Amino acid sequence: xxxxxxxxxxxxxxxxxxxxxxxxxxxxxxxxxxxxxxxxxxxxxxxxxxxxxxxxxxxxxxxxxxxxxxxxxxxxxxxxxxxxxxxxxxxxxxxxxxxxxxxxxxxxxxxxxxxxxxxxxxxxxxxxxxxxxxxxxxxxxxxxxxxxxxxxxxxxxxxxxxxxxxxxxxxxxxxxxxxxxxxxxxxxxxxxxxxxxxxxxxxxxxxxxxxxxxxxxxxxxxxxxxxxxxxxxxxxxxxxxxxxxxxxxxxxxxxxxxxxxxxxxxxxxxxxxxxxxxxxxxxxxxxxxxxxxxxxxxxxxxxxxxxxxxxxxxxxxxxxxxxxxxxxxxxxxxxxxxxxxxxxxxxxxxxxxxxxxxxxxxxxxxxxxxxxxxxxxxxxxxxxxxxxxxxxxxxxxxxxxxxxxxxxxxxxxxxxxxxxxxxxxxxxxxxxxxxxxxxxxxxxxxxxxxxxxxxxxxxxxxxxxxxxxxxxxxxxxxxxxxxxxxxxxxxxxxxxxxxxxxxxxxxxxxxxxxxxxxxxxxxxxxxxxxxxxxxxxxxxxxxxxxxxxxxxxxxxxxxxxxxxxxxxxxxxxxxxxxxxxxxxxxxxxxxxxxxxxxxxxxxxxxxxxx
Amino acid sequence: xxxxxxxxxxxxxxxxxxxxxxxxxxxxxxxxxxxxxxxxxxxxxxxxxxxxxxxxxxxxxxxxxxxxxxxxxxxxxxxxxxxxxxxxxxxxxxxxxxxxxxxxxxxxxxxxxxxxxxxxxxxxxxxxxxxxxxxxxxxxxxxxxxxxxxxxxxx
Ligand SMILES: Cc1cc2nc3c(=O)[nH]c(=O)nc-3n(C[C@H](O)[C@H](O)[C@H](O)COP(=O)(O)O)c2cc1C
Ligand code: SF4
Ligand code: SF4
Ligand code: SF4
Ligand code: FES
Numbered sequence: 001x002x003x004x005x006x007x008x009x010x011x012x013x014x015x016x017x018x019x020x021x022x023x024x025x026x027x028x029x030x031x032x033x034x035x036x037x038x039x040x041x042x043x044x045x046x047x048x049x050x051x052x053x054x055x056x057x058x059x060x061x062x063x064x065x066x067x068x069x070x071x072x073x074x075x076x077x078x079x080x081x082x083x084x085x086x087x088x089x090x091x092x093x094x095x096x097x098x099x100x101x102x103x104x105x106x107x108x109x110x111x112x113x114x115x116x117x118x119x120x121x122x123x124x125x126x127x128x129x130x131x132x133x134x135x136x137x138x139x140x141x142x143x144x145x146x147x148x149x150x151x152x153x154x155x156x157x158x159x160x161x162x163x164x165x166x167x168x169x170x171x172x173x174x175x176x177x178x179x180x181x182x183x184x185x186x187x188x189x190x191x192x193x194x195x196x197x198x199x200x201x202x203x204x205x206x207x208x209x210x211x212x213x214x215x216x217x218x219x220x221x222x223x224x225x226x227x228x229x230x231x232x233x234x235x236x237x238x239x240x241x242x243x244x245x246x247x248x249x250x251x252x253x254x255x256x257x258x259x260x261x262x263x264x265x266x267x268x269x270x271x272x273x274x275x276x277x278x279x280x281x282x283x284x285x286x287x288x289x290x291x292x293x294x295x296x297x298x299x300x301x302x303x304x305x306x307x308x309x310x311x312x313x314x315x316x317x318x319x320x321x322x323x324x325x326x327x328x329x330x331x332x333x334x335x336x337x338x339x340x341x342x343x344x345x346x347x348x349x350x351x352x353x354x355x356x357x358x359x360x361x362x363x364x365x366x367x368x369x370x371x372x373x374x375x376x377x378x379x380x381x382x383x384x385x386x387x388x389x390x391x392x393x394x395x396x397x398x399x400x401x402x403x404x405x406x407x408x409x410x411x412x413x414x415x416x417x418x419x420x421x422x423x424x425x426x427x428x429x430x431x432x433x434x435x436x437x438x439x440x441x442x443x444x445x446x447x448x449x450x451x452x453x454x455x456x457x458x459x460x461x462x463x464x465x466x467x468x469x470x471x472x473x474x475x476x477x478x479x480x481x482x483x484x485x486x487x488x489x490x491x492x493x494x495x496x497x498x499x500x501x502x503x504x505x506x507x508x509x510x511x512x513x514x515x516x517x518x519x520x521x522x523x524x525x526x527x528x529x530x531x532x533x534x535x536x537x538x539x540x541x542x543x544x545x546x547x548x549x550x551x552x553x554x555x556x557x558x559x560x561x562x563x564x565x566x567x568x569x570x571x572x573x574x575x576x577x578x579x580x581x582x583x584x585x586x587x588x589x590x591x592x593x594x595x596x597x598x599x600x601x602x603x604x605x606x607x608x609x610x
Numbered sequence: 611x612x613x614x615x616x617x618x619x620x621x622x623x624x625x626x627x628x629x630x631x632x633x634x635x636x637x638x639x640x641x642x643x644x645x646x647x648x649x650x651x652x653x654x655x656x657x658x659x660x661x662x663x664x665x666x667x668x669x670x671x672x673x674x675x676x677x678x679x680x681x682x683x684x685x686x687x688x689x690x691x692x693x694x695x696x697x698x699x700x701x702x703x704x705x706x707x708x709x710x711x712x713x714x715x716x717x718x719x720x721x722x723x724x725x726x727x728x729x730x731x732x733x734x735x736x737x738x739x740x741x742x743x744x745x746x747x748x749x750x751x752x753x754x755x756x757x758x759x760x761x762x763x764x765x
Contacts, residue, residue, distance in 0.1 A: 018746035052735025200691035366693035366734035415735035
């Protein structure tokens with residue numbers, strides 16, 4: 001490979017691409033050519049860097065100079081100042097909120113500095129559409145090691161020593177799962193990668209696939225070898241991720257070309273191949289049995305779990321299903337040893353595979369934090385470190401309210417528990433769960449009743465309808481929450497919510513129903529005062545529940561600044577706004593249906609909520 | 611859109627080896643090509659893939675991704691993932707409903723726009739996010755909705 005003085009790594013993850021990073025890449029190439037620098041500087045497109053809120057991102061290697069929020073018009077300056085004169089362009093560097101001095105190097109930016117990368121070790125460093133880049137960073141070395149010097153049992157043992165647990169939700173020990181599948185009778189078995197990533201607010205798996213698809217493929221090949229009698233693997237990707245699907249397909253094709261997939265891999269008489277299947281927008285298909293039904297071309301309805309999928313899974317054959325991030329950890333465990341992996345994290349897994357949480361976990365940090373994006377941290381780190389050190393605290397100087405982990409199956413964790421160490425058991429203890437790694441931060445402007453209603457609406461809509469507690473119970477709960485947010489709730493409703501929750505948890509067939517009440521239960525537990533404000537005072541403290549708001553017009557602003565522009569009247573569906581152009585406008589409270597349209601459309605902020 | 615139902619079904623079924631278990635993939639391809647699942651094409655694909663039509667309809671109604679109704683030329687999807695919701699996506703939906711004069715889930719009379727909500731599209735760093743066909747926008751503000759639609763009005 002040719003050596004360049006400089007490498008310009010342009011982020012080409014979904015978020016950056018949507019902000020025109022590919023046009024920036026073209027502009028860079030053009031400018032480099034204009035200045036005859038083609039032999040000195042190379043432009044590379046990488047996967048997601050994880051710092052999505054700062055995109056489009058460019059990192060200039062080898063010094064790791066980090067540029068953010070780029071525009072095509074900035075490119076000329078970067079080439080002329082940085083590439084030619086060696087002076088990084090200050091105004092395009094990252095400056096922490098509330099500070100003045102920019103931090104030029106990626107490795108010094110707190111968002112990156114505090115992370116430990118295993119699953120994301122290649123992020124921003126390779127072109128995900130080029131297998132040679134992966135190989136240059138030690139890719140497929142673990143596979144070579146496995147096929148040339150390890151027996152399947154030795155591979156399995158290494159995974160068991162590592163203490164790796166499933167990253168897709170339940171935290172089931174991966175070694176135990178592989179072993180059961182290995183022991184199951186049958187000479188035709190399957191491995192599957194769960195890339196359905198349905199939790200709203202989780203995008204770890206998308207990022208791993210877009211940034212480093214081969215790490216997942218390598219993990220799956222190693223898994224197939226360890227479990228034995230596996231010739232076919234599937235990757236089930238949600239259709240909302242077109243770029244991930246494309247990158248996976250390119251990676252599979254390249255791996256086949258290199259003889260890493262297909263017949264007689266590495267001339268060791270080992271055959272294995274992978275195909276992609278697209279999901280079709282049903283959250284329940286992330287559940288293992290529903291996912292397998294979907295691959296079989298059926299509606300994705302879960303089945304009762306008393307028959308385990310490791311014994312009877314896809315087409316009734318023994319099947320091992322793991323999450324994207326779980327698979328991506330496998331090659332590193334093989335290369336660096338299970339002991340090394342187990343040295344990171346909490347607890348002790350040498351006796352009991354459930355005895356601790358080992359290695360790292362990738363979280364997608366989103367919502368009201370300053371630094372939204374992807375973070376990989378050692379298990380056991382506190383929520384405070386994630387949200388305030390890495391995440392840079394709450395946006396706009398607002399007050400932190402709660403962090404939601406585990407998606408629709410998880411719960412809200414309040415400020416009083418912010419020093420909680422993040423591991424499987426600790427999160428479960430406080431009523432939430434690790435889940436797949438979504439972490440949504442809320443602040444004082446969010447209403448906890450509204451957030452609970454949001455999740456209930458989600459699970460209710462996604463319930464497959466097969467069993468009654470989930471189908472009817474979630475509907476009843478949603479009705480009650482709607483009543484409360486519309487100002488018609490009573491105190492008995494809060495008791496009823498708890499009763500329904502417990503009934504649904506106990507009697508649902510799959511974990512979708514079984515965990516659906518968690519967001520309601522945790523908000524009732526930690527934010528009961530907000531429910532009471534809705535029920536007793538008929539007020540939404542955060543002004544989110546519109547039916548509880550009273551909209552008013554500030555006459556002075558309306559007249560003096562807005563000059564009675566009359567826009568609000570046009571949009572009012574109830575004819576509740578009185579006034580004419582150039583005059584003061586009023587809202588007739590008797591007619592106002594409280595839709596909030598006027599509040600949204602007034603360009604002068606003349607309308608306020610009392 | 612002009613199409614020959616038999617031709618489309620035959621081509622797509624063959625792409626997936628005419629295997630019944632690949633019916634969902636075939637339906638994806640039909641929808642990508644024609645922007646919804648027309649009845650005549652489903653009947654044809656049912657023959658080529660040897661899957662009963664009742665089962666195909668069962669799948670089409672089970673999965674949210676499939677539509678049996680034609681969609682607008684521009685499919686506007688407002689992301690309703692948690693971060694987008696927390697950052698005001700419901701207000702974006704109301705603003706779009708006002709702007710397009712349709713309800714969420716419907717298509718404008720001229721078949722130009724459909725408005726729907728979607729699950730997390732995985733770019734929560736840009737929340738709230740709106741996806742219009744292949745283009746992704748974020749963060750979208752209520753005040754920017756009008757301008758966003760104008761971009762497509764002239765197309
Ligand atoms: C309703 C529901 C949705 C799920 N969605 C996902 C998902 O999107 N991705 C995922 O990896 N696991 C998901 N799971 C968990 C899977 O059923 C399964 O436990 C996991 O993929 C196993 O892999 P792991 O052991 O590597 O975590 C879901 C479970 C349920 C009940
Ligand atoms: S708990 Fe809900 S999603 Fe799961 S099988 Fe029952 S109805 Fe379907
Ligand atoms: S809140 Fe809605 S109904 Fe009330 S005045 Fe404003 S636009 Fe009219
Ligand atoms: S939109 Fe605002 S400024 Fe214009 S008339 Fe209404 S309240 Fe007054
Ligand atoms: S919640 Fe909208 S992109 Fe994730």
